Amino acid sequence: xxxxxxxxxxxxxxxxxxxxxxxxxxxxxxxxxxxxxxxxxxxxxxxxxxxxxxxxxxxxxxxxxxxxxxxxxxxxxxxxxxxxxxxxxxxxxxxxxxxxxxxxxxxxxxxxxxxxxxxxxxxxxxxxxxxxxxxxxxxxxxxxxxxxxxxxxxxxxxxxxxxxxxxxxxxxxxxxxxxxxxxxxxxxxxxxxxxxxxxxxxxxxxxxxxxxxxxxxxxxxxxxxxxxxxxxxxxxxxxxxxxxxxxxxxxxxxxxxxxxxxxxxxxxxxxxxxxxxxxxxxxxxxxxxxxxxxxxxxxxxxxxxxxxxxxxxxxxxxxxxxxxxxxxxxxxxxxxxxxxxxxxxxxxxxxxxxxxxxxxxxxxxxxxxxxxxxxxxxxxxxxxxxxxxxxxxxxxxxxxxxxxxxxxxxxxxxxxxxxxxxxxxxxxxxxxxxxxxxxxxxxxxxxxxxxxxxxxxxxxxxxxxxxxxxxxxxxxxxxxxxxxxxxxxxxxxxxxxxxxxxxxxxxxxxxxxxxxxxxxxxxxxxxxxxxxxxxxxxxxxxxxxxxxxxxxxxxxxxxxxxxxxxxxxxxxxxxxxxxxxxxxxxxxxxxxxxxxxxxxxxxxxxxxxxxxxxxxxxxxxxxxxxxxxxxxxxxxxxxxxxxxxxxx
Numbered sequence: 001x002x003x004x005x006x007x008x009x010x011x012x013x014x015x016x017x018x019x020x021x022x023x024x025x026x027x028x029x030x031x032x033x034x035x036x037x038x039x040x041x042x043x044x045x046x047x048x049x050x051x052x053x054x055x056x057x058x059x060x061x062x063x064x065x066x067x068x069x070x071x072x073x074x075x076x077x078x079x080x081x082x083x084x085x086x087x088x089x090x091x092x093x094x095x096x097x098x099x100x101x102x103x104x105x106x107x108x109x110x111x112x113x114x115x116x117x118x119x120x121x122x123x124x125x126x127x128x129x130x131x132x133x134x135x136x137x138x139x140x141x142x143x144x145x146x147x148x149x150x151x152x153x154x155x156x157x158x159x160x161x162x163x164x165x166x167x168x169x170x171x172x173x174x175x176x177x178x179x180x181x182x183x184x185x186x187x188x189x190x191x192x193x194x195x196x197x198x199x200x201x202x203x204x205x206x207x208x209x210x211x212x213x214x215x216x217x218x219x220x221x222x223x224x225x226x227x228x229x230x231x232x233x234x235x236x237x238x239x240x241x242x243x244x245x246x247x248x249x250x251x252x253x254x255x256x257x258x259x260x261x262x263x264x265x266x267x268x269x270x271x272x273x274x275x276x277x278x279x280x281x282x283x284x285x286x287x288x289x290x291x292x293x294x295x296x297x298x299x300x301x302x303x304x305x306x307x308x309x310x311x312x313x314x315x316x317x318x319x320x321x322x323x324x325x326x327x328x329x330x331x332x333x334x335x336x337x338x339x340x341x342x343x344x345x346x347x348x349x350x351x352x353x354x355x356x357x358x359x360x361x362x363x364x365x366x367x368x369x370x371x372x373x374x375x376x377x378x379x380x381x382x383x384x385x386x387x388x389x390x391x392x393x394x395x396x397x398x399x400x401x402x403x404x405x406x407x408x409x410x411x412x413x414x415x416x417x418x419x420x421x422x423x424x425x426x427x428x429x430x431x432x433x434x435x436x437x438x439x440x441x442x443x444x445x446x447x448x449x450x451x452x453x454x455x456x457x458x459x460x461x462x463x464x465x466x467x468x469x470x471x472x473x474x475x476x477x478x479x480x481x482x483x484x485x486x487x488x489x490x491x492x493x494x495x496x497x498x499x500x501x502x503x504x505x506x507x508x509x510x511x512x513x514x515x516x517x518x519x520x521x522x523x524x525x526x527x528x529x530x531x532x533x534x535x536x537x538x539x540x541x542x543x544x545x546x547x548x549x550x551x552x553x554x555x556x557x558x559x560x561x562x563x564x565x566x567x568x569x570x571x572x573x574x575x576x577x578x579x580x581x582x583x584x585x586x587x588x589x590x591x592x593x594x595x596x597x598x599x600x601x602x603x604x605x606x607x608x609x610x611x612x613x614x615x616x617x618x619x620x621x622x623x624x625x626x627x628x629x630x631x632x633x634x635x636x637x638x639x640x641x642x643x644x645x646x647x648x
Contacts, residue, residue, distance in 0.1 A: 039262040040184050042278035046286050047191040048184050048351070049257055052135060053250025053286055054191055055348040057198055057293055058341045059142045060247050061301040062320040063403045065310045067243035070222040074237040076298040079244045080291040082447075086440045087414055088287045091251045093421045093437075095279045099272050101258045104417030105363070107424070121363055122473055124416055126466030128359055130458065131249075131409030133465075135352035136388050138406050139345040140168040141397040145318040146338045146345075151331050165397040166389055172349050173385035176357070177378055184260070187347065194344045197337050198293060201325045205300030208328060215303040242450040245407040247294050252413050253355065254283050297321055318399035356384050391461070404455025408462060411448040418444050482626065484634045485577065486584035487557050494562025498569045502542055503593040508535060509544040509571070510600050511582060511623060519566040526568070529600045532647025542569045544599065546581045549574040558584050579626035583634060586627075586642035598643040599627065 061072075068075040094104050105124050109117050144164045147153055157164065209215050227233050261282065264274025301320040309316035309323065316323040322341060326334030357377045395401045418441035425433030452459045491499070502508075510529050515521045522543060529535065549556065558581050560573040575581030582599060589597045601624035628644045635641045 038260075040260055042261050042282045043285070044184050044188055045257055045260045046254075046282045047187040048260070049250055049253045049282070050191040050195075050286060051187050051344055051347045052253055052351045053290060054194060054293070055139060055341075055344045056247060056249055057194075057297060057321060058146070058345055059138070059318045059399050059403075060244070060294065061297040062310050062316055062318055063400055064244045064247075064298050065302055065305070065307070065316075065320065066400055068237070068240045069307065070219060070225075070302065071233065071237045071240055072244075072302045073295070073299045074233065075241040075244055076247070076294050078237055078241040079247050080295055082241075082443065083248060083287055083291055083294075086418075086443060087248055087251050088283060090414070090418050090421050090437065090440060091255055091283050092280050093424075094255050094417055095258065095283065096276050097424065098255060099258055099276050099279075101256050102362075103252055103255050104413065104420050107420040108416060109363075119470075122470050123466050124413070125359060125363065126469050127409045127412040127416075127462050129356065129409075129465040129469070130405060130462040131252075131413060132352040132356045132359075133384065133387055133391060134402055134406040134409060134458075134461070135249075136169060136172065136349040136384075137165070137391045137395070137397075138399060138402045139348045139352075140165045140172070140388075141392065141395075141402065142318050142399045143168055143342040143345040144397060145399060146322055146341050149315055149319055149322070150335055150338045151326070152335055161397045162393060165392050168346060169349070169385060169388045169392060172346065172353060173381050173388075175350070176353055176381045190340070190344045190347055194340050195289070195293075197325075197340050198297070198321060200333075201321050201329070201337065202293070202296045202300060204328045205304055205324055206296070209300065209303055219303050239450070242411075242447040243403075243407075243454065245411050245447060245451055247290065248414060249406070249410045250286060250290070251283065252410075252417070253351070254286065255279065256355065256358075300324065312398070312400065353381070353384060357381070401457075404451065405458035405461050407451050407455070408448070408458025411444065411451055412462070415441065415444040415448050481577075482629045482633055483580070484584060484587075484630060485556075485580040486575070489558045489560065489584050489588040491560040491571075491588070492562055494564070495560045495571050496562070498542055498562045498571060499589055499593065502540060503595055506539055507589060507593065507595055507597040508539055508541045508600065509586070509589075509597060510541050512543045512545050512570075514545045514547065514572075517565065519568065522565060522568040522570075528602070529647065532602070533600050533645050535600075541600075542571055544582060544585060545570060545572045546578045547572065547574045548578065549576060560585060579623050580630050582623070582627050583630040583642075586631065587634065590640070590642055596640070596642055598645060600645045600647065601627075603646055 064072045064076055091104075094107060097107055098104070105121055105128070108124070109121050141161070144161055147164060148158055148161065223233065227236065258275060258279050261275050261278050263272045263276075263278060267274045297320070301316070301324065304327075305316050305320060305323060308314055310320065311317060319338075319341070322334065322337055325337040329337075357380055391402075395405075418437060422434060422437040422441050425437055499507075510525060512522070512525055525543070526541060529541070530537065535541065556576050558573050558575055560571050563570040563572055571585065573581060573585065575584075586597050586599055589595075603624075624644055624646045631641050631644065
């Protein structure tokens with residue numbers, strides 16, 4: 001009877017080892033360092049971003065036709081103007097300010113310090129999660145539509161939209177559980193073939209319009225059926241174009257993949273000018289290509305496809321260009337087009353999953369807001385796949401129904417990017433930049449608000465992700481608050497000399513909250529500590545002062561300076577949290593001198609819960625107690641642990 005139990009325990013242990021195995025990069029310090037990337041030509045990297053950006057052509061024309069009807073081409077033209085003269089200038093500027101792939105979120109993080117910056121990042125991560133999760137489910141749902149509507153598909157599959165979509169999502173998760181790595185070569189082939197096939201379909205569609213000019217006449221009749229005034233039509237199109245915001249996806253990904261872009265030999269780590277220049281080529285070329293396809297695809301699908309076919313259950317629902325490919329080029333070419341579309345949509349889901357797996361390690365561990373298992377990709381893959389299953393079931397694998405949620409994530413990220421660039425222009429005192437980018441920001445905020453009002457499901461999903469991220473992040477931050485949280489301790493020459501001199505006898509440090517910094521302050525503090533702790537007058541002491549830098553940070557480098565005020569020696573440093581910094585300095589002194597240092601504190605009076613919150617939020621609190629706990633966790637051997645003394 002014991003053998004099956006032992007076998008089950010062994011299998012469970014092996015499974016957990018496999019699940020939590022770090023399959024990205026060996027962790028270094030409190031969070032892993034930036035990975036080294038093999039670099040490629042900018043046009044190749046453009047194809048990697050294009051599997052997400054260009055794949056929206058699979059469903060964008062149909063969604064545009066449903067949203068705007070006959071006004072779709074005009075609303076799309078407004079969207080193209082916003083793409084070329086709004087989003088593109090914003091992200092060209094971001095490329096210069098985040099050349100290592102940090103993107104607009106990190107730019108805001110740097111511009112807004114302390115907790116407000118961190119909380120804003122957490123909220124934006126909620127919208128990132130919305131964007132990427134919906135990319136996975138929407139792309140899989142649209143790939144399912146292309147599978148089901150293909151004439152060669154067995155009729156048995158025609159009513160299996162949700163199961164097929166779930167199978168595609170599960171297959172994506174299985175690939176990442178096995179250990180997926182980015183494949184720019186595959187992306188180049190997929191994007192090249194997909195754009196070529198779309199060009200053929202659009203060319204044939206334009207030819208059909210030239211052969212049958214009545215299509216234009218019918219469109220004009222539908223256009224002017226309700227409104228004969230051109231300016232009214234344009235005004236209505238301006239109100240409708242936010243529904244087409246899916247066509248703006250891809251810019252954030254374009255700056256995120258910057259480390260993959262090959263620069264020039266003169267590039268420096270601080271400012272890789274060649275990489276920035278090539279990334280701007282990438283962004284511009286992608287925007288121009290997408291603008292061409294958005295305009296032409298919207299035009300031909302609106303003119304050539306009956307309105308009823310765009311609706312749910314129609315043959316063009318979620319696959320307008322594929323409908324035309326089958327109609328005018330036959331089922332053989334149409335099937336090839338379907339296979340190409342299914343491939344790029346599935347790969348768009350892979351791109352989104354890769355983005356999700358990178359976004360958590362990039363931000364949350366630095367804030368102390370991720371549990372240890374979040375550093376391994378496989379548990380995250382299971383979590384994201386399960387969420388994708390739930391979203392697919394909730395939306396019943398409907399492409400059009402998920403469009404609002406996708407657009408919400410895209411628009412919030414672009415709006416935040418525009419705000420970041422505007423804020424930077426304000427900090428740089430650039431009046432022209434502040435006005436231009438401020439106007440662009442207002443347009444994007446308007447577009448976002450309209451989209452949220454008309455399609456609130458996106459903000460609901462984002463609110464769920466934001467709430468989940470903030471809750472788990474704060475729990476993790478509290479749980480990890482007593483870690484050492486210091487990457488390195490650096491001391492200057494004076495501090496090193498003070499430590500060396502103190503090591504000749506017992507090393508005693510008095511923790512002091514800096515006041516006016518005068519001799520009298522140190523005189524009374526030393527007198528009080530010596531009396532409370534019975535320190536012999538012959539033993540020398542050093543004062544240790546920690547200044548709070550940014551309490552919202554989690555880990556940092558402690559730089560210790562040695563100062564002399566009269567006859568008193570002071571070690572002064574900055575840190576995100578006082579107890580953790582004191583513990584790090586004590587351990588550094590122990591390792592450098594080989595002697596156990598002793599730190600002396602005074603008792604604090606007040607509510608312990610209040611002090612706990614002060615420590616978590618402001619890096620202070622009951623310093624002695626927390627310093628003792630940090631040392632206990634950092635050093636398991638009590639005989640090698642620095643001494644903590646509290647008198648009063």
